Amino acid sequence: MEHLIEQARAVALEALKDEVRYDGTPFIGHPDNVAKIVEDEIGLPAACVAAVYLHEATRIHKDVDISAFPQDVRTLVDGLNKISTIKPKDTRLEAENYKRLIVQYSTDPRVTVLKIADRLEVMRSLQIFPKSSRDQKLLETLMLYMPLAHQLGLYNINNELGNIWFRHSDPEQYRAITNKLKATQKDREQIMAEFIEPLKKKLSDAGIVYKLKIRTKSAYSIYRKMQVQKVPFEGVYDVFAIRFIIDCEDDPRVEKDLCWKVFSYVTEEYESDTKRLRDWLTTPRPNGYESLHITVKNRSGQALEVQIRTRRMDIEAESGNAAHWAYKGIRHEASIDRWLQSVRETLEHPLDAAPEDLPSPPTREIFVFTPTGELRTLPAGASVLDFAFNIHSGLGCRCTGGKVGGRAVPIREKLRTGDVVEILTRKDQRPSRAWLDWVVTSKARTKIKQELDADERKAAADGREILERRLRNWKLEFPDDWMTEYLKAHKYPSILPFMAAISREEVDVNDIKSFILQKQNAQQDHAAQPGTPESGAPVRKGYSGVTSEDILVINAKNVKGLEYKLSKCCNPVFGDDVFGFVTRTEGIKIHRISCPNAAQLIERFPYRIQKVIWQDNPATGDFQCTLAVTAELDHPVLSAIMDVIGQFKVSMRAFNVRENLRAGTYEITIRLLVPSSAELDKVLSQVTNLRQVIKIRRI
Numbered sequence: 147m148e149h150l151i152e153q154a155r156a157v158a159l160e161a162l163k164d165e166v167r168y169d170g171t172p173f174i175g176h177p178d179n180v181a182k183i184v185e186d187e188i189g190l191p192a193a194c195v196a197a198v199y200l201h202e203a204t205r206i207h208k209d210v211d212i213s214a215f216p217q218d219v220r221t222l223v224d225g226l227n228k229i230s231t232i233k234p235k236d237t238r239l240e241a242e243n244y245k246r247l248i249v250q251y252s253t254d255p256r257v258t259v260l261k262i263a264d265r266l267e268v269m270r271s272l273q274i275f276p277k278s279s280r281d282q283k284l285l286e287t288l289m290l291y292m293p294l295a296h297q298l299g300l301y302n303i304n305n306e307l308g309n310i311w312f313r314h315s316d317p318e319q320y321r322a323i324t325n326k327l328k329a330t331q332k333d334r335e336q337i338m339a340e341f342i343e344p345l346k347k348k349l350s351d352a353g354i355v356y357k358l359k360i361r362t363k364s365a366y367s368i369y370r371k372m373q374v375q376k377v378p379f380e381g382v383y384d385v386f387a388i389r390f391i392i393d394c395e396d397d398p399r400v401e402k403d404l405c406w407k408v409f410s411y412v413t414e415e416y417e418s419d420t421k422r423l424r425d426w427l428t429t430p431r432p433n434g435y436e437s438l439h440i441t442v443k444n445r446s447g448q449a450l451e452v453q454i455r456t457r458r459m460d461i462e463a464e465s466g467n468a469a470h471w472a473y474k475g476i477r478h479e480a481s482i483d484r485w486l487q488s489v490r491e492t493l494e495h496p497l498d499a500a501p502e503d504l505p506s507p508p509t510r511e512i513f514v515f516t517p518t519g520e521l522r523t524l525p526a527g528a529s530v531l532d533f534a535f536n537i538h539s540g541l542g543c544r545c546t547g548g549k550v551g552g553r554a555v556p557i558r559e560k561l562r563t564g565d566v567v568e569i570l571t572r573k574d575q576r577p578s579r580a581w582l583d584w585v586v587t588s589k590a591r592t593k594i595k596q597e598l599d600a601d602e603r604k605a606a607a608d609g610r611e612i613l614e615r616r617l618r619n620w621k622l623e624f625p626d627d628w629m630t631e632y633l634k635a636h637k638y639p640s641i642l643p644f645m646a647a648i649s650r651e652e653v654d655v656n657d658i659k660s661f662i663l664q665k666q667n668a669q670q671d672h673a674a675q676p677g678t679p680e681s682g683a684p685v686r687k688g689y690s691g692v693t694s695e696d697i698l699v700i701n702a703k704n705v706k707g708l709e710y711k712l713s714k715c716c717n718p719v720f721g722d723d724v725f726g727f728v729t730r731t732e733g734i735k736i737h738r739i740s741c742p743n744a745a746q747l748i749e750r751f752p753y754r755i756q757k758v759i760w761q762d763n764p765a766t767g768d769f770q771c772t773l774a775v776t777a778e779l780d781h782p783v784l785s786a787i788m789d790v791i792g793q794f795k796v797s798m799r800a801f802n803v804r805e806n807l808r809a810g811t812y813e814i815t816i817r818l819l820v821p822s823s824a825e826l827d828k829v830l831s832q833v834t835n836l837r838q839v840i841k842i843r844r845i
Contacts, residue, residue, distance in 0.1 A: 151195050154199040157212065158200065161203035161206065162202060177202045179270070180264050181199065183266055183267060188300070190256060190260075193218055194256055198260060198264070201260075205227050232248065262298070265283075266303055269311070272314060284314055292311070305364040341450065342358055354408060356391060359389040360387075363386065368382055368385060383449050384451040387453050389452075392454070392455070392457065396456075401458070401459070405427055405438050408454050422439075423440050424440075436459045436462070437454065437459060438453070511523055512528060512561055513563050514567055522537070524587065528585075530545070530557050530559045533561060534569045535585070537569065541569055544575045545569055548568060549568040551565065551566055554570075578598075596841065605649040606649070609645035609648030610645045616655050620659060622662050623662075626750075629641070629752070632661055710733055711735050713735045715743055716740070718736055719769045719771050721760065721822040722738050725744070725758055736758060771818055772816065772818075773815070773816045773830070774815055775833065776840045776842070778810065778838040779806075786836050788801070790829065790833050790836070791833075796821070799817040801817075830842060830844075
């Protein structure tokens with residue numbers, strides 16, 4: 147295997163012979179240093195060391211041929227090359243997504259470990275980089291690589307990364323803490339010696355074999371605790387802990403008995419703080435961590451943390467299954483944790499796992515980039531169309547295709563992790579029903595359905611106007627029962643798609659005319675038969691053109707005591723497009739043409755529909771109306787909506803917000819005082835255009 151490393155280094159040496167680092171030294175020094183970390187400090191096999199060299203050679207010179215190397219080595223190189231393309235736009239905001247992206251690129255789990263080793267070498271050489279690059283690497287290390295190192299159980303590497311980050315980010319605080327640690331080193335040793343002295347005889351008489359160990363926190367860990375607890379260095383209780391490591395057989399009952407026996411000796415000798423007792427023997431933590439922690443006061447009144455565990459527990463806590471994930475409060479997904487745990491097992495038993503047996507990372511998500519480098523997370527199977535709607539609903543509605551890596555693709559093209567996607571649009575593009583088969587995200591499906599419904603309603607309104615105009619010209623009526631018969635014969639489920647079909651010229655209005663004339667002729671023939679009144683066909687109230695005598699003129703300012711009322715189901719505002727509906731007991735009710743009940747009323751009772759116009763100028767009165775807004779669970783959207791409303795001549799009377807955590811949305815109710823429907827339309831249009839707004843309607 148040594149030959150494999152030598153061969154890989156020779157390839158890298160040739161490819162990188164003209165490359166230098168920022169300080170002018172040969173670039174080959176970087177992979178040399180990473181290889182030492184991988185081999186000597188982590189203990190990975192030769193294939194991983196070879197991959198380090200080949201990664202640097204092929205990352206800089208993509209034409210380098212590595213086909214002669216084993217497949218598992220090439221897989222490692224491919225994963226490292228993909229990770230090297232990640233250029234976080236804002237790591238702090240997207241840390242979890244970028245961390246999952248790194249894991250997903252690691253088809254061989256050891257890739258993540260190699261990347262951490264690479265980052266450790268970079269951090270050790272951080273002083274050679276320019277300031278802008280140095281700041282970016284510090285942020286990436288803190289948000290991405292330190293959590294991954296900790297989850298993998300690479301505690302020494304994690305501590306070193308943390309200390310390097312601390313030293314560069316806050317050098318004054320770093321010096322203060324490290325100097326205090328150095329200055330108090332002998333004090334800690336003396337404290338431990340004084341602490342154990344009165345316990346030695348008791349432990350010896352009980353036959354307990356143990357080892358004492360001082361566990362001192364790293365400077366970075368102490369700094370974090372000072373920040374979280376808002377205390378000075380002296381206020382951190384567990385700057386160091388005295389740890390009893392008991393040597394005994396690996397029998398759970400024996401182990402627990404001995405730990406509690408040591409605990410009793412310690413608490414007999416020293417005053418303990420029972421509030422700070424942590425019993426993870428009786429009930430181990432979810433990650434398997436077992437230990438007894440107690441805080442006691444020594445003879446000088448100083449608080450000391452004492453940890454009691456067996457040798458087996460200590461080994462597992464330091465490098466075994468108990469990875470401290472939950473204990474340290476690091477965010478994680480269960481699936482990724484299970485995968486990272488398998489990586490840990492691979493590290494602990496590197497010779498037991500063949501490359502084909504290594505686990506694969508979770509694939510429920512894909513990570514895609516915009517041309518500007520912004521990271522977007524989508525479910526597996528997402529298309530170019532899903533990506534467009536993820537960016538903005540308006541962009542999705544106008545999407546005609548995209549470019550993936552510079553290659554033109556259709557809107558239904560499935561995306562993969564790492565794709566850089568540019569969306570192509572056209573102003574006259576509109577969603578079609580086929581789009582629903584090409585998307586997997588709920589946001590895209592919801593918006594497409596909304597657009598299709600809006601198009602259908604608009605087309606139906608246009609079709610209704612066309613039919614009314616033709617009926618007036620022909621001086622014909624289209625009674626309700628005749629229309630129902632026509633719809634049934636032509637398989638239209640309701641009047642809405644029928645009217646929309648007229649607008650789209652899928653129905654020839656001359657066919658409707660022929661149908662009406664046939665019905666009239668049949669009616670006249672029936673009237674001419676014996677026994678039928680000579681007065682002819684009965685008068686029908688039907689769906690017909692409206693003459694000037696049929697128009698109801700209403701005064702918007704004073705509707706009380708008149709024969710009409712404004713309907714509460716849609717709360718029409720002065721200036722709205724409205725119609726009247728003749729009720730049996732309450733006179734005429736005025737509805738908005740877009741009222742949720744309008745289609746049903748017009749379809750079932752066309753003979754009760756009354757054409758209505760407003761009498762006054764739209765600017766003569768103010769009216770209240772209520773809007774219901776559904777928006778993404780994103781705090782800035784609330785102020786954005788208020789900013790929009792403030793731009794227009796409306797007065798906000800109420801603004802209520804409810805969080806729908808299951809749907810991930812805000813349900814917002816806004817009551818406004820508006821001067822006219824024209825001004826209200828402006829508000830509706832601008833609020834609808836906000837990126838986070840999913841739906842808006844009047845109630």
